[in-house]
Amino acid sequence: MSTNVTETLQFNCTTCPSECLLTVEVEHDANGTVVEVRSVTGNNCPRGDTFAHQELTCPMRVLTTTVAVSGGDEALLPVRTAEAIPLELHAQAMNLIRGLVVNAPIRMGDVVLEDLLDTNIDLVASMDIDPA
């Protein structure tokens, strides 16, 4: 439809350390919703194309933070989402995670919270914590 606008965006692919600068032509409808990703250039490999499409529809990021530890030789346990989750859920996830307390000992990879916000992704420990 003629109300759609085509826009050219530039951002870096963050999939690998090459950080290719992508130039993306994207078509929006009147509400700003992405209708179609017209073209992606500047990517040195096909993963850059996949990244651009994901980035324009639902950007995904790994969330990392800390949770309080009880009885450990460290006060805080670093945690991460096992996989990337939608960026727009990060603030909500932080509110949920902030109240957690875990008991030592903890091993890297232990699940701290299952199925975070129905994403099907677990929140897991990033490091071992031994008892105090």
Added chain:
Amino acid sequence: MAKFKSSAIDCGVVEAVQTQAFDVVVIGGGPAGMAAALAAHKAGARVAIVEREQHLGGILRQCIHPGFGLSHFKQELTGPEYAQRFIDQVHATDIALFLNSMVIGIDSGEPAEDTAVHTVTLMSPTGMLQLTGRAVVLAMGCRERTRSEIKIPGSRPAGMFTAGLAQRYINIENLKPGSRAVILGSGDIGLIMARRCTLEGISVEGVYELMPYANGLRRNVKNCLDDFGIPLHLSTTVTRVIGHDRVEAVEVSQVDERLASIAGTERIVPCDTLLLSVGLIPENELSVAAGVELDPRTRGAVVDQSLQTGVPGIFACGNVLHVHDLADNVTTESERAGAAAAAYALGGGAETNAVADTSCELTVSPAGIAGYALPGRITAVALTKLNFRVRRPVDTARVRILANGEEVFAGKVRAFKPSVMESFPLPAKVIQRALDLGASEIVLSVDPVEEA
């Protein structure tokens, strides 16, 4: 009386310090120290790691964000995960660990009987201890530049932290440094902390960068600032700190091409916290005291192609040698240093260093927009990995190797960024060519090229 006098001399003045013997003593238990120790151990050396903190892992324990391991483990890990993998590997060996132990000197006491052996003196929870080894690996990492080194005028209130210190407070000590922050400097730690503060409910007013470009990696500008709508103000710096007991605001000003602040552009930004992310400096006090020569450009040791410093048997790797932007590169470099240290220790010293060729003695210097070149010395005709960093971003430039004013190698034209530590394989035949020309120096020049 005579008896009393002699016992006073023997016991009261010189108490024997306990000594333990190793082949390789590694100073620092972060990513560099662990990788060097593991490589030395794999080569058959008896290895010790000395670490001043209670745990291995170094700075990675507080770098809770992802972005590690993409090249070494082929998957994206957080800093603690990257560290834990190495901690597990170290624990699976008989590498001796001296934790909570501070090295106070290398070869600082009386010269040892065997002059080929280095002595590392440390203070441990049980007292003073000496570790000996034919080889020592320096892996102490770096520290942050502080406010006094960049000279911001104004008062001296509470609320100013280096970004890494704030990171330690938030991620390790469970302390909140403030509630409204301004970040000076767009180094990676500053960018990472902009996101971390935001997630923890500390509002970030903006990141101010003196240079006309961001100093950190692109991925961090995107994922840490753009994702949260945090503005990055380029060519702008903090010109005054305001507040008596606590920071109340900072004054920021734009700067011109010569980085001088432009009168009339001052703006007051209210905040209670100022985080500084203005560069890292290799931590080399111990190295200097041991007689290791430093490169004024990297502020790390001058090393040869095997990462050996000017003091035979002392090697250096990781951020104590030159500041890296990726832990994966620290690991690769430190594995080389650890293997070279083990070869040196087990081979009995320099005389058995098979590749060393007395006819090859070249120094390496940077030119053009290359800020430094590492190694600073080449003593073998073999494929050599050269590292360098450019001083400013350019879209089209090429690496050129010069010897006696003659171009002996030219790389392909591409873009270079100061945020990326570059590596460049220098072929053996180029080194040979330089020697054939009678050169005593190789120049690594990065020169901008006009686009056709």
